[in-house]
Amino acid sequence: MTAKPKLRIILCAPRGFCAGVVRAIDVVERALQIYGAPVYVRHEIVHNKYVVDSLRAKGVVFIKELSEAPAGPAPVIFSAHGVAKAVPEEARARNLFTIDATCPLVTKVHREAQVHFKRGRHVILIGHVGHPEVIGTMGQLPTGAATLVSSAAEVEELRFEPQAPLAYVTQTTLSVDDTREIVAALKRRFPQIYAPPLEDICYATTNRQEAVKRAAAMVEAVIVVGAANSSNSQRLREVAEREGCAVAQLVPSVDEIDWRAFGAVRSLAITAGASAPEILVERIVDAFAERFRIAVETLTTADEAMFFPLPRSLREAQAG
Numbered sequence: 001m002t003a004k005p006k007l008r009i010i011l012c013a014p015r016g017f018c019a020g021v022v023r024a025i026d027v028v029e030r031a032l033q034i035y036g037a038p039v040y041v042r043h044e045i046v047h048n049k050y051v052v053d054s055l056r057a058k059g060v061v062f063i064k065e066l067s068e069a070p071a072g073p074a075p076v077i078f079s080a081h082g083v084a085k086a087v088p089e090e091a092r093a094r095n096l097f098t099i100d101a102t103c104p105l106v107t108k109v110h111r112e113a114q115v116h117f118k119r120g121r122h123v124i125l126i127g128h129v130g131h132p133e134v135i136g137t138m139g140q141l142p143t144g145a146a147t148l149v150s151s152a153a154e155v156e157e158l159r160f161e162p163q164a165p166l167a168y169v170t171q172t173t174l175s176v177d178d179t180r181e182i183v184a185a186l187k188r189r190f191p192q193i194y195a196p197p198l199e200d201i202c203y204a205t206t207n208r209q210e211a212v213k214r215a216a217a218m219v220e221a222v223i224v225v226g227a228a229n230s231s232n233s234q235r236l237r238e239v240a241e242r243e244g245c246a247v248a249q250l251v252p253s254v255d256e257i258d259w260r261a262f263g264a265v266r267s268l269a270i271t272a273g274a275s276a277p278e279i280l281v282e283r284i285v286d287a288f289a290e291r292f293r294i295a296v297e298t299l300t301t302a303d304e305a306m307f308f309p310l311p312r313s314l315r316e317a318q319a320g
């Protein structure tokens, strides 16, 4: 029997669940405890199949639109990505009982956009077309009050006067490096543009990108655990590629690893998007241990202590 080859594994820290995802999952779990099944969730509560399937097994019904939720006592939960204003309005009109699991850092961006609008500024949203968070943020303002841009090239196509009252906000899960370029392009064309008082890209996105950037420079390959529709996970894979990793795979689970790429690899970094549970990372490490003699270390580039309390309605319902 041939000896297994050696493999150095660097686990990026921080990785995986952020405070907004922990809170959103907690909201659903508590709602199940308090109100019983079924609990309805509009959109995937977070972009992760493992999480969604586990909740579905406990009695959660995932729906695309509110129209799929029956009127009655069963709660309807809005996902961590946030929703357009029209959604709670429709829920009120139908007398639905709703609980909002929008991440407070997304809500902060919604508020910024609303304040700019009230002050007469047109809002430029930097984000990805079709992402639910972008739909929710655009939907805080009347049609035509915000413009979405996804690249520096799109900034060049904007047709505003240089002195036009403009402000920008961003999706929370963007590439830190790409966004810097887009903001620079905006400031070059519109020097008066209002910037967010604090970064809109959230702490979790920033920390996970920084960790994988540092680790990717030390290894031959990177695995990012996360869903294809998870924006922050996609960005982690891009960061690894840009650092020159020839192998940078985004995989939802161990079953999706393309093992052919790892034959000659002797060093690997593993990270996970903000919606990917740690058990998926553990299973991947175990699968590598079956094929390699692994030596695992952790590279910590930031400490995270962020915590978001549950929505007040749930805390009160539980206390009562």
Ligand code: SF4
Binding pocket: 018, 019, 020, 021, 080, 103, 104, 105, 106, 172, 173, 202, 203, 204, 205, 232, 274
């Ligand atoms: S990635 Fe950031 S904005 Fe999104 S849920 Fe997590 S903490 Fe909130």
